[in-house]
Amino acid sequence: MTIQQIYDLALEMGIDSDPRGKTGVDKFLKRIKKEYEDLSKEKKKYFDSESLTNPYGDTRIFVGDPKIEVKKVLAGIDADAAEVILADRLNQKGLGIDLVIGHHPVGIGLVGLHEVMDLQVDSFANEGVPINVMHTLMMQRQDDVKRKIHPTNHNQIVDTARLLEIPLMNLHTAWDNLGDEFMKKYIAKKTYHTVGDVLDHMMDLPEFQEAARGKNEPAIVSGTPNTRVGKVSVMFTGGTNPSKEIYIELAKAGVGTLIDMHIPEEALKELKKRHINVITAGHMASDSIGANLFLDELESRGIEVIPCSGLIRVNRKVQKK
Numbered sequence: 001m002t003i004q005q006i007y008d009l010a011l012e013m014g015i016d017s018d019p020r021g022k023t024g025v026d027k028f029l030k031r032i033k034k035e036y037e038d039l040s041k042e043k044k045k046y047f048d049s050e051s052l053t054n055p056y057g058d059t060r061i062f063v064g065d066p067k068i069e070v071k072k073v074l075a076g077i078d079a080d081a082a083e084v085i086l087a088d089r090l091n092q093k094g095l096g097i098d099l100v101i102g103h104h105p106v107g108i109g110l111v112g113l114h115e116v117m118d119l120q121v122d123s124f125a126n127e128g129v130p131i132n133v134m135h136t137l138m139m140q141r142q143d144d145v146k147r148k149i150h151p152t153n154h155n156q157i158v159d160t161a162r163l164l165e166i167p168l169m170n171l172h173t174a175w176d177n178l179g180d181e182f183m184k185k186y187i188a189k190k191t192y193h194t195v196g197d198v199l200d201h202m203m204d205l206p207e208f209q210e211a212a213r214g215k216n217e218p219a220i221v222s223g224t225p226n227t228r229v230g231k232v233s234v235m236f237t238g239g240t241n242p243s244k245e246i247y248i249e250l251a252k253a254g255v256g257t258l259i260d261m262h263i264p265e266e267a268l269k270e271l272k273k274r275h276i277n278v279i280t281a282g283h284m285a286s287d288s289i290g291a292n293l294f295l296d297e298l299e300s301r302g303i304e305v306i307p308c309s310g311l312i313r314v315n316r317k318v319q320k321k
């Protein structure tokens with residue numbers, strides 16, 4: 001596969017598992033196109049044309065000719081300058097890494113992170129939060145995230161990869177959508193009496209088992225193992241955590257137990273006040289689930305995957321055989 005084919009596959013799989021559905025993604029892209037068309041000629045010069053076809057502002061190729069044939073990838077949850085230098089060092093040892101894939105966004109992918117948060121409007125609406133309320137609250141949160149990221153040195157890693165000529169890409173929401181869809185389906189397979197029952201079911205997944213061996217297992221951070229469970233909601237995608245006001249709306253919508261990768265302290269306080277159970281699944285293990293679903297596809301197409309940077313690699317296709 002070429003770099004471009006890997007990237008296209010990630011986008012295809014990300015769209016297929018997007019909580020907005022294919023029609024929702026198309027509507028989003030139409031909106032971006034309209035925004036572009038409404039720009040002045042001067043402003044059009046600076047527009048990121050990739051966003052006309054790619055609905056994920058945090059998923060990009062940064063370095064490397066898209067036509068490069070890839071046989072081996074170094075894949076991690078965070079691909080920083082350290083991982084780019086690691087790839088270079090491993091190549092000095094003759095490993096032959098053709099591409100570094102990171103999950104958490106960097107470069108233009110990091111400054112575009114707020115754009116993907118749009119999908120949370122539909123995610124939370126699917127759980128019963130009125131869509132108009134979600135839309136207004138999410139616009140405020142997107143603005144906060146954009147301002148917070150604005151001053152960061154987002155291109156540091158991209159510059160490192162460019163100077164070392166190490167091909168680099170970022171697959172963030174494309175992978176998180178896969179993890180989100182997988183977990184929603186996995187959790188929906190059973191009915192539960194208590195929060196502990198949900199946790200027990202989660203612990204059947206190998207990523208969480210491996211995390212537990214490293215004292216980083218999923219944890220009940222609101223409620224107890226014996227607390228009655230109510231309606232279970234999984235939130236594994238959408239860029240980053242929403243604001244505490246959005247979590248409050250989720251509580252109002254009748255969610256009894258929330259499964260999140262991680263949760264901000266101020267949001268947790270609000271959920272505790274409202275007696276909503278919360279399971280934090282663990283960041284690295286949860287991100288690994290989405291990553292693995294994609295990397296399984298690369299391996300089945302003959303690409304060797306070297307995991308790094310916190311990725312708990314599990315190949316479900318090989319396990320099934």
Ligand SMILES: [Fe+2]
Nearest residue numbers: 104261283287
């Ligand atoms: Fe993450």
